[in-house]
Amino acid sequence: MLDFEYTMFSAHVVFGRGTIERLPSIAEGLGGRRILVLSTPEQTALAERVAGSLGDRSVGIFGEARMHTPVDVTERAMTVVADRAADLIVATGGGSTTGLGKAIALRSGLPVVALPTTYAGSEMTAVLGETRDGLKTTLTDPAVRPRAVIYDVDLTDTLPVGMSVVSGLNAMAHSVEALYAEKGNPVVTLFARQSITALAGGMRALVADPDDGEARSQLLYGAWLAGTCLGLVGMALHHKLCHVLGGTFDLPHAQTHAVVLPHAVAYNSSHAGRAMADLARALGVSDPVAGLFDLARDVGAPTRLADLGMPRDGIEKAAGLAVRNAYWNPREITLDGMRTLLANAFDGRRPD
Ligand code: NAD
Numbered sequence: 295m296l297d298f299e300y301t302m303f304s305a306h307v308v309f310g311r312g313t314i315e316r317l318p319s320i321a322e323g324l325g326g327r328r329i330l331v332l333s334t335p336e337q338t339a340l341a342e343r344v345a346g347s348l349g350d351r352s353v354g355i356f357g358e359a360r361m362h363t364p365v366d367v368t369e370r371a372m373t374v375v376a377d378r379a380a381d382l383i384v385a386t387g388g389g390s391t392t393g394l395g396k397a398i399a400l401r402s403g404l405p406v407v408a409l410p411t412t413y414a415g416s417e418m419t420a421v422l423g424e425t426r427d428g429l430k431t432t433l434t435d436p437a438v439r440p441r442a443v444i445y446d447v448d449l450t451d452t453l454p455v456g457m458s459v460v461s462g463l464n465a466m467a468h469s470v471e472a473l474y475a476e477k478g479n480p481v482v483t484l485f486a487r488q489s490i491t492a493l494a495g496g497m498r499a500l501v502a503d504p505d506d507g508e509a510r511s512q513l514l515y516g517a518w519l520a521g522t523c524l525g526l527v528g529m530a531l532h533h534k535l536c537h538v539l540g541g542t543f544d545l546p547h548a549q550t551h552a553v554v555l556p557h558a559v560a561y562n563s564s565h566a567g568r569a570m571a572d573l574a575r576a577l578g579v580s581d582p583v584a585g586l587f588d589l590a591r592d593v594g595a596p597t598r599l600a601d602l603g604m605p606r607d608g609i610e611k612a613a614g615l616a617v618r619n620a621y622w623n624p625r626e627i628t629l630d631g632m633r634t635l636l637a638n639a640f641d642g643r644r645p646d
Pocket of ligand 1: 334335336337360361362363387388389390391393411412413414415416417419420421422423449450451452453454457461524547548
């Protein structure tokens with residue numbers, strides 16, 4: 295029996311190669327006359343190029359975006375926004391830069407145009423995680439969702455293969471958890487299945503040939519769909535665990551997702567039969583849990599939390615944090631279950 299709710303959100307999405315050329319007209323459509331471009335310190339050259347394409351509508355760049363949206367960085371950016379009387383923000387980069395754009399939108403109400411250069415998917419969500427004094431808090435507010443998203447595959451060509459595969463698995467995690475989401479619906483399932491197929495195929499093709507432009511296109515397309523899933527339905531155990539691990543041991547975001555995903559899915563598999571059948575079909579395998587693990591291993595992604603810098607005695611701490619604060623998951627979350635799951639992920643054991 296079909297029985298569901300579906301709430302759409304509006305975002306103008308442009309996808310292709312060379313689509314960055316559309317930025318000036320999209321910015322103008324949003325009333326941008328004084329446009330500030332954001333980036334991380336590593337991507338300021340790209341930000342300068344983007345600012346240059348805006349001509350005298352650019353008021354320059356702010357190139358200090360960092361992982362987990364530290365509030366002190368946002369406050370410095372807000373000073374620049376005020377000093378230059380910016381009226382539109384262009385976030386050029388991965389989830390960290392998009393996060394800064396969202397934090398500015400939250401404080402100023404300014405519209406944001408996102409130009410994603412990774413597969414994190416933040417550009418399609420109304421979620422913002424901010425860090426103050428090492429403590430991360432997450433809020434959901436439609437005001438932070440970018441008004442337009444320009445996916446230009448050209449911008450992803452520079453993403454190293456290693457980062458591309460972990461970022462691709464980060465995206466895949468959104469789609470996998472969307473398949474068994476509490477408020478899942480047939481449209482999200484369609485997005486999720488197509489996303490998983492595009493991401494898995496794109497990753498394997500890119501690893502086989504790092505210059506494969508079509509693989510890049512498939513990856514970014516899969517990432518857009520995955521971000522849409524993340525923006526439409528709530529996530530569960532996998533995202534909670536990654537949040538705990540990232541926050542507690544300062545583990546790298548995308549790599550943590552890559553390691554944990556097969557283990558979280560193994561834990562949930564007995565309570566998410568239809569989702570597992572969808573996942574198997576999307577991956578083109580008979581065993582979806584083994585399929586996820588083998589995909590990560592085949593594309594050279596990390597498979598052990600130990601290799602990401604987590605201490606072994608962190609297993610007990612993380613298991614305790616994972617059972618604190620109830621949240622929805624298809625299967626009850628037990629302390630023993632979390633201990634086993636995390637120990638397997640720590641040592642990189644192939645889940646069964
Ligand atoms: P990132 O944005 O931190 O980028 C990682 C590094 O790669 C940076 O140095 C960046 O400059 C560089 N980089 C990015 N694109 C590149 C490219 N095309 N070529 C060369 N270098 C490139 O990493 P991320 O994984 O995209 O984002 C992680 C952050 O996003 C985390 O803080 C996470 O919490 C957040 N996030 C938020 C949401 C949400 O919905 N709020 C969703 C996903 C991720």
